[in-house]
Amino acid sequence: MYNEKVVDHFNSPRNVGEMDAPDAVGETGSFKCGDTMTLYLKVTDGIIEDVRFQTYGCGAAIASSSMLTEMVKGKTLDEAMEITNKDVADQLGGLPPLKLHCSNLAADALHNAIENYRKQHGS
Numbered sequence: 001m002y003n004e005k006v007v008d009h010f011n012s013p014r015n016v017g018e019m020d021a022p023d024a025v026g027e028t029g030s031f032k033c034g035d036t037m038t039l040y041l042k043v044t045d046g047i048i049e050d051v052r053f054q055t056y057g058c059g060a061a062i063a064s065s066s067m068l069t070e071m072v073k074g075k076t077l078d079e080a081m082e083i084t085n086k087d088v089a090d091q092l093g094g095l096p097p098l099k100l101h102c103s104n105l106a107a108d109a110l111h112n113a114i115e116n117y118r119k120q121h122g123s
Contacts, residue, residue, distance in 0.1 A: 001096055002059060002063075002095075002096070003092070003093045003094060004093075005092050006059065006063045006093065006095065007059075007063075008063075009062070009063035009064075009066040009092065010059040010060075010066075013062055013063070013066040015050075015069035016054070016055075016065075017052050017053075017054065018040065018052060019040035019041075019050065019052040022040035022041055022052075023041055023042055023043045023120075024040075024043065024113045024117030024120065025038060025039065025041075025113060025116060026038070026039040026041075026108075026110060026111070026112030026113025026114070026115075027039075028105050028108040028109045029105070030101060030105060032101070033057065033061075033101065034056075034057065035056065035057030035058065035061040035102065035105055036055070036056050036057065037054070037055045037057070037061065037065055037105050037106065037109040038053065038054045038055075038109070039051065039053050039065070039068075039069075039106075039109040039112075039113045040052040040053070040113070041113050041114070043077065043117055043121075046076050046077055046078075047074065047075070047077075048074065048076075048077065048080055049073075049074075050073070051068075051073055052069070053065040053069055053109075057102070058102065060096075060103075061102040061105060063092055064089075064092065064095075064103045064105065065105075065106050065109075067092050068088050068107070068109075068110060070091075071087070077114050077117065077118070080110060080114060081111060081114050083107055083110060084107055085103040085104040085106070085108075087107070088103040089103040
């Protein structure tokens with residue numbers, strides 16, 4: 001059902017856990033499947049310096065969160081804001097059709113965190 005890259009990110013998720021004193025937090029969830037994601041960002045001079053996540057859900061949701069964190073480190077907020085759910089799924093080598101919503105949740109949590117950062121810091 002899942003390819004090797006998805007299984008790897010599920011079994012060995014990168015950047016998992018809470019972050020002390022994040023500059024922004026983004027949260028999202030799905031009532032349909034029960035998955036929830038919280039994304040923590042540390043931003044320096046408009047660049048995402050560090051990112052962590054906590055996801056409660058299926059393997060695809062955890063893998064999508066893990067992949068997203070690898071994709072955004074070192075990017076500007078504007079570059080990160082352009083990342084789509086399709087980008088996340090493509091970087092994972094694809095997800096089964098019934099699990100594509102998991103990549104939506106990851107991208108939505110990122111966009112929510114960036115919007116919250118901009119509201120708090122006026123940038």
